[in-house]
Amino acid sequence: MGTTSQYSRRLRVDDGCIMIAIQNDDIDIGSLIQGAKNRSTGAIVVFDGIVRDDDICEMELEAYEEVALPELEKIAWEATEQFNLLHVDIVHRVGLLAVGENILVIVVGAGHREEAYRGSRFIIEAIKAGVPIWKKELTKNGGRWVPGEHGHGSGHYRDSS
Amino acid sequence: MKIRVRFFARFRELLGTEIMAEVNEGMSLPDLIKHIAQKNNEGYQAIFDEDGQFRDYVILMRNARRIDLADAAKHVVADGDDIAVFPPVAGG
Numbered sequence: 001m002g003t004t005s006q007y008s009r010r011l012r013v014d015d016g017c018i019m020i021a022i023q024n025d026d027i028d029i030g031s032l033i034q035g036a037k038n039r040s041t042g043a044i045v046v047f048d049g050i051v052r053d054d055d056i057c058e059m060e061l062e063a064y065e066e067v068a069l070p071e072l073e074k075i076a077w078e079a080t081e082q083f084n085l086l087h088v089d090i091v092h093r094v095g096l097l098a099v100g101e102n103i104l105v106i107v108v109g110a111g112h113r114e115e116a117y118r119g120s121r122f123i124i125e126a127i128k129a130g131v132p133i134w135k136k137e138l139t140k141n142g143g144r145w146v147p148g149e150h151g152h153g154s155g156h157y158r159d160s161s
Numbered sequence: 162m163k164i165r166v167r168f169f170a171r172f173r174e175l176l177g178t179e180i181m182a183e184v185n186e187g188m189s190l191p192d193l194i195k196h197i198a199q200k201n202n203e204g205y206q207a208i209f210d211e212d213g214q215f216r217d218y219v220i221l222m223r224n225a226r227r228i229d230l231a232d233a234a235k236h237v238v239a240d241g242d243d244i245a246v247f248p249p250v251a252g253g
Contacts, residue, residue, distance in 0.1 A: 049253055063252070064169055064245060067225050092252060104253050124253055132220075132245075133252025134170035145171050148218075148249025 011069050018080065018088050020072045022065050024095040027105045036087040036109040043116040044087075047124055049104035051097050056137040061094045061103065064132035068092070075126040083119035085110050090123065092133060103135075162186065162240035166197055168204075169247035175204030190223065190236040191215065194246055208246065220247050 010023040019035075029046060036044050051059045076088040087109030097103060106123050110116035127133075128149055135146040166180045167173075180197050188196075195213065198205040210216055221228040222245040228236060238244070 061252075062170060062173075064167075064222075064247065067222065067245070068252075070225075128251075128253040130250060131252050132169065132247060132250050134248070135251050136170070145248070146251040148251040 011065055013069065013073050017086065018073065018076045019090075020069060020076060021091045022063055022069055022072075022094055023091065024093065027091045027093070027102050029102075029105055029107070032089050032091070032105065032107045036089060036107050038086060038109070040111055041086055041109045042111045043113040044107060044109045045113070045116040045120040046108075047104070047106040047120050048102055049124075051099050051101050051103060053099040054137060056099065056139050058099075058138045059097045059103070060136040060138060060143070061092075061097060062134045062136070063092065063094050065094075068131050068133055071131045072127065075123055075131070078126070079108070079119045079122045083110065083115040083122065085115060085119045088119070088123070090127075092127075092131075094133075096138075162238075164193060164238050164240070164242045164244060166194065166244045166246065169245065171248055172204065172207060172246055175201050175207060184238065188238055190221070190228070190233050190238055190244065193238050193244070194221075207248075218249050220249070221245070222247075 010021060012021040033044055072090050076090055079085055080088055085108055089107040091105045093103055106120055108116050108120040110119060136143050137146060162184060164182045164184055166182055168176045176198060182193060182197060184193060198208050208216060208219055215230045215233060221233055223236060224243050
């Protein structure tokens with residue numbers, strides 16, 4: 001993992017085959033890939049979500065951490081069972097991020113590419129659909145909250161029970 | 162009794178991060194949130210429509226479990242409850 005200063009905030013769950021973290025600090029993707037391999041691994045798919053320059057200065061990320069962390073863990077376990085994954089890392093950053101910085105890294109290890117690709121896609125879509133994390137684009141004229149793609153309060157969300 | 166109410170994202174900017182509310186027995190969840198949201202008109206209007214109903218994008222959680230908006234009025238808050246109110250999520 002990347003360096004962790006004493007001032008950074010970080011919540012983390014790690015049981016060897018699944019690691020979930022919500023943190024301020026950047027992510028050392030190379031070391032995640034290295035840690036994801038075992039003798040049965042035939043494919044690793046990495047998803048890296050990055051702050052895009054949509055005429056913004058910075059992006060501010062906020063999470064309801066006590067809920068987001070277990071929900072990310074639940075998504076990782078669902079993907080592991082459904083796609084026969086061997087390893088899942090999900091690291092979501094919070095705080096102020098500049099254009100080009102990593103927002104979210106998902107590392108999925110599996111025996112074969114098919115499962116790895118499908119597992120990775122499942123995880124990112126599930127995160128976007130329901131995990132309580134928000135983004136605000138900070139511009140020269142102020143800021144704007146990024147509208148969610150899903151998430152009405154009337155039932156179109158993942159069951160967090 | 163004491164209830165903790167937390168707002169996130171745009172709702173947080175308008176209404177505050179965390180409010181410790183001292184309320185009487187028997188208060189419903191919508192009434193509690195209305196009571197707090199009334200301090201800021203923009204915040205109130207972001208959460209409630211003209212009829213005082215939750216806007217359909219609002220997400221409610223009680224003690225880390227989501228509550229269907231249609232059932233919100235059936236929830237009577239209890240001492241120590243942890244309520245969260247937030248707009249649609251946009252992580253990833």
